[in-house]
Amino acid sequence: MSDPTPVSAPGGGPVPSAEPILKVAGLEAGYGDIQILWGVDLDVMAGEIVCLVGSNGAGKTTLLKTISGLVPATAGSVRLDGAELAGAAPDAVLAAGIAHVPEGRRLFRTMSVRDNLLMGAYLRPHDADLDADLDRVMTMFPRLAERARQDAGTLSGGEQQMCAIGRGIMSRPKVLMIDELSLGLAPRAVELLSETLVEVNRAGTTILLIEQDVMTALEISDRGFVLDRGRVVMSGTPDVLAEAPEVREAYIGA
Numbered sequence: 560m561s562d563p564t565p566v567s568a569p570g571g572g573p574v575p576s577a578e579p580i581l582k583v584a585g586l587e588a589g590y591g592d593i594q595i596l597w598g599v600d601l602d603v604m605a606g607e608i609v610c611l612v613g614s615n616g617a618g619k620t621t622l623l624k625t626i627s628g629l630v631p632a633t634a635g636s637v638r639l640d641g642a643e644l645a646g647a648a649p650d651a652v653l654a655a656g657i658a659h660v661p662e663g664r665r666l667f668r669t670m671s672v673r674d675n676l677l678m679g680a681y682l683r684p685h686d687a688d689l690d691a692d693l694d695r696v697m698t699m700f701p702r703l704a705e706r707a708r709q710d711a712g713t714l715s716g717g718e719q720q721m722c723a724i725g726r727g728i729m730s731r732p733k734v735l736m737i738d739e740l741s742l743g744l745a746p747r748a749v750e751l752l753s754e755t756l757v758e759v760n761r762a763g764t765t766i767l768l769i770e771q772d773v774m775t776a777l778e779i780s781d782r783g784f785v786l787d788r789g790r791v792v793m794s795g796t797p798d799v800l801a802e803a804p805e806v807r808e809a810y811i812g813a
């Protein structure tokens with residue numbers, strides 16, 4: 560019997576399905592004795608761009624690290640397509656389909672752009688499709704194609720972020736998580752990255768994004784979650800969040 564779920568929307572983008580592709584429930588985590596996440600509930604539907612906003616120290620980075628297995632969960636669950644990942648090692652989370660673009664990009668500065676991209680596929684180094692995947696990333700980010708042989712450390716900040724995102728895409732993730740898309744970048748670079756991210760999403764990758772510039776985040780997202788002191792305190796569509804007095808006062812400054 561064929562799968563009745565449509566895979567592509569009329570506009571070309573993936574169609575959000577009824578079950579979340581990523582479901583975080585009651586997630587708790589911290590560092591040593593210090594608890595940072597206090598029962599986080601969050602869901603991301605296939606095909607969505609979802610942003611996570613919140614003040615400094617709210618626990619956004621910790622949440623992404625806990626989802627990707629870098630920080631161990633002390634309670635709760637992280638399900639990808641229904642499969643439990645809480646407690647899994649980072650490699651297993653990546654292999655299951657969640658890629659994490661960390662804050663600060665973390666590129667190998669003395670390796671070429673091409674080799675950095677290939678590092679994203681380190682779990683399948685002999686895959687016959689690697690070249691095709693590289694081509695796909697270079698097509699999405701023409702700047703990277705022009706600079707493929709250049710050391711990643713010599714790229715501009717915006718290009719480094721493209722390279723980090725491209726490396727994430729090389730693992731063929733179901734969900735791509737990006738920590739601080741625009742941090743330290745000029746407005747034009749942020750605009751370009753935002754446009755490219757929307758293209759990446761239209762090509763079939765679900766995205767969970769931390770972005771300190773709330774207006775940029777809401778512009779490109781389908782939904783958003785507000786995290787405060789380790790708890791989700793609000794969620795909704797960009798329109799709802801942009802109008803909420805709590806969000807305006809705390810994050811938009813209006």
Ligand SMILES: Nc1ncnc2c1ncn2[C@@H]1O[C@H](COP(=O)(O)OP(=O)(O)OP(=O)(O)O)[C@@H](O)[C@H]1O
Nearest residue numbers: 590593595613614615616617618619620621622771
């Ligand atoms: N390795 C660590 N050891 C101990 N505490 C940590 C560690 N990393 C983060 N924290 C603490 O956890 C809390 C949440 O930090 P986190 O980086 O998750 O917040 P955030 O919302 O991403 O903040 P920002 O927007 O400033 O990056 C902070 O109080 C921080 O000091």
